[in-house]
Amino acid sequence: MLSEWLAPRAAALESSGLTRRLRPRPAGEDLIDLAGNDYLGLASDPRVVEAAVAAVRAWGSGATASRLVTGTTELHAELETALAAYAGHEAGLVFSSGYLANLGVVTALGGPGTLLVSDEHVHASLVDACRLARSRVEIVPHNDVEAVGKALADRGEPHALVLVESVYSVLGDAAPLTALADIAQQNRAVLVVDEAHGLGVTGDGRGSVAAAELAGVEHVVVTMTLSKALASQGGVVLGPGVLREHLVNRARSFIFDTGLNPAACAAALAALQVLEAEPHRPAAIHTAAAKLAAACGVPPSAGAVVSVPMPGPRETVQAAELCLTNGVRVGSFRPPSVPDGVSRLRLTAHAGLSDAELERACAVIVSAVKEVS
Ligand SMILES: Cc1ncc(COP(=O)(O)O)c(C=O)c1O
Numbered sequence: 169m170l171s172e173w174l175a176p177r178a179a180a181l182e183s184s185g186l187t188r189r190l191r192p193r194p195a196g197e198d199l200i201d202l203a204g205n206d207y208l209g210l211a212s213d214p215r216v217v218e219a220a221v222a223a224v225r226a227w228g229s230g231a232t233a234s235r236l237v238t239g240t241t242e243l244h245a246e247l248e249t250a251l252a253a254y255a256g257h258e259a260g261l262v263f264s265s266g267y268l269a270n271l272g273v274v275t276a277l278g279g280p281g282t283l284l285v286s287d288e289h290v291h292a293s294l295v296d297a298c299r300l301a302r303s304r305v306e307i308v309p310h311n312d313v314e315a316v317g318k319a320l321a322d323r324g325e326p327h328a329l330v331l332v333e334s335v336y337s338v339l340g341d342a343a344p345l346t347a348l349a350d351i352a353q354q355n356r357a358v359l360v361v362d363e364a365h366g367l368g369v370t371g372d373g374r375g376s377v378a379a380a381e382l383a384g385v386e387h388v389v390v391t392m393t394l395s396k397a398l399a400s401q402g403g404v405v406l407g408p409g410v411l412r413e414h415l416v417n418r419a420r421s422f423i424f425d426t427g428l429n430p431a432a433c434a435a436a437l438a439a440l441q442v443l444e445a446e447p448h449r450p451a452a453i454h455t456a457a458a459k460l461a462a463a464c465g466v467p468p469s470a471g472a473v474v475s476v477p478m479p480g481p482r483e484t485v486q487a488a489e490l491c492l493t494n495g496v497r498v499g500s501f502r503p504p505s506v507p508d509g510v511s512r513l514r515l516t517a518h519a520g521l522s523d524a525e526l527e528r529a530c531a532v533i534v535s536a537v538k539e540v541s
Contacts, residue, residue, distance in 0.1 A: 185482035186502055199492075200529045202460070202515045203499040205396035207472045208368050208449050209520030210439045216399055223434030231427035235262075236416070239427025247437045248404070254440060255367070255374050255390060256383030257406035261415050264428045266364055266393025267293040269403030271300060272419030273360060273391060273411075274329065278303040282327040283357075285319045287311065288507050289339060291362060294331050310339075313347045320355035328357035334366035334376035338501050338514060340457075340473035342370075345380045353387055360389045368397020369471045373443050373450045376470075397443070397450075400436035402428040449519050456517035456526055463530035464537070469517070476513040476537065483540040484511040490536035496529045513537070 181187045210216050223243060231239040244262055252260035263269040270293040278284060278301025285306045286298055298305045304325065308315040320328050330352050332343040345361065352359040359382075363375040371379025375390065382388045386408055394402040405415060415422055443449060457469045464476045478484040481502040488500040491513075499514035506512060515533065 185480065185485065198495075200496045200521070200525050201518070202529055202533075203497045204518075205365075205472075205516055206399050207397040207453055207516065207518055208399065208439070208443065209518055210397070210399035210442060213399070213439070213442060215442055216435050216438045219438035220400075220431040220435040223430045227430035229429075229431075231429055233426060234423060235425075235427040236423055241427075241430050241433070243430050243433040243437065244427060247433050247440075250437060250440055251392070251404050252406055254444060255363075255392070255406055256378045257390065257408075258384060259409040259412040260404045260406045261412045261419075261422065262394075262428055262433070263403045263405070263419075263422055264425055265401065266362075266391065266395060266403035267296075268421040268425060269391045269393070269405050270294050270362060271297045272415055272421040273389060273405045274298065274331065275301045275420060276415050276418040277327070277329055277358065280304075281325050282329060283319070283323045283325040284329050284331060285316055285357070286331040287333070287343070289336050290331050290333055291337050291364065292505070294333075294360075294362060298331070310336075311341070311344055313344055313351055316348060317351040317355065320351065320357050328352075328355065330357055330359045331362075332359070333362040333364065335363075335370060335469075335471035335473065337365055337473065338475060338506055338512065340365075340469035340471060340475045341467075342376060342470035345376055345382060349380070349382050349385065349388055358387050358389055360391065362391045364391075364393040364396060365471045365473060367392045368439075368443055369450055369453055372447050373397070394432070394436040394439075398436045398439040400439060401432040402436060452519035452521075453517050456519070456521050459526050460515050460517055460530060460533075463534055464515070472517045474515040474517065476515065476533075478511045478513060478537070479541055481511045484513060486540040487513055487533075487536040490539060491532050494532040494536070496532045498533060 233239045248260040274297035282303045284303045289310045306319040366375035370376040389407040392404050394400045453472045460474045461468045484500040491498045501514050502511045
């Protein structure tokens with residue numbers, strides 16, 4: 169029964185070049201990686217690895233229960249304090265993924281009395297959060313501050329959230345945060361900024377909200393994943409203490425989910441300590457991103473993500489395969505991961521790439537794109 173049901177769907181995906189396939193990655197492979205999000209190269213840093221190992225020895229292999237039962241260890245508390253202090257916020261609440269952090273904050277603040285104004289390019293986790301929130305949702309054109317202002321001003325709801333990313337995960341461009349925070353304030357709304365691609369990358373690592381001097385401002389809330397520059401797993405919501413309190417009581421993706429694994433907590437904390445002690449690290453990401461963008465003839469990135477538009481989904485996959493054959497792994501993004509329907513190669517710059525690796529990667533990518541286009 170299930171095969172009859174699913175076979176036509178699989179065929180439709182295949183015929184439009186949109187089938188996704190899992191490709192298990194062997195340990196220690198010898199490739200130039202421009203697809204992962206280990207922006208600072210900390211996933212294999214001995215300080216981070218050893219911290220995770222020590223946490224397993226001290227706390228065991230899992231958190232054992234929800235954060236509200238036995239799942240909050242001293243490590244969770246330390247990580248929340250450290251993340252909030254680093255990014256300039258009063259308080260933080262750690263979730264077991266960035267996806268769940270986004271679901272948690274939007275659903276806990278959402279509901280019939282809250283309008284959600286969402287940029288058309290926000291990550292799937294914010295899209296799903298809108299779907300779950302039982303709020304009216306207005307999707308506005310990308311980075312259109314005027315449209316945000318109009319949606320907020322015309323609303324009947326007493327409350328509103330504006331949902332954006334600081335550095336967009338597929339496009340690699342930046343949100344106009346100062347203008348968005350102003351328009352949100354004028355309209356008594358809260359700006360929620362997903363800094364998944366800002367933490368460890370922009371504003372010397374502290375993110376774009378801190379760089380725009382908006383950290384700690386009452387109507388600006390930040391979410392982050394710990395799975396990219398911090399080389400671990402997990403997510404966090406940062407903002408006023410009163411918000412943290414509310415989320416502990418109302419965010420279902422916090423309450424009904426097992427706490428973040430202690431090993432992941434310790435790894436993220438160790439990575440954050442490396443980042444604080446070595447603030448020069450993010451600069452290398454920008455140098456690498458600029459070289460990749462120039463070689464591919466696309467606009468510079470606001471962070472690590474370099475987005476290369478392709479003629480279609482098939483060409484995108486073919487180009488990524490060609491790159492892989494030549495020792496360079498790149499990301500390929502196709503609908504539905506691209507809201508505007510434009511398939512793209514997604515290149516992520518890393519701090520640890522040597523000049524020779526970058527040069528080789530650029531040559532391989534440019535030649536692959538030419539061959540399939
Ligand atoms: C912008 C953005 N938000 C949220 C997430 C989800 O974070 P996590 O992987 O920790 O669930 C991601 C990526 O995975 C992302 O790119």
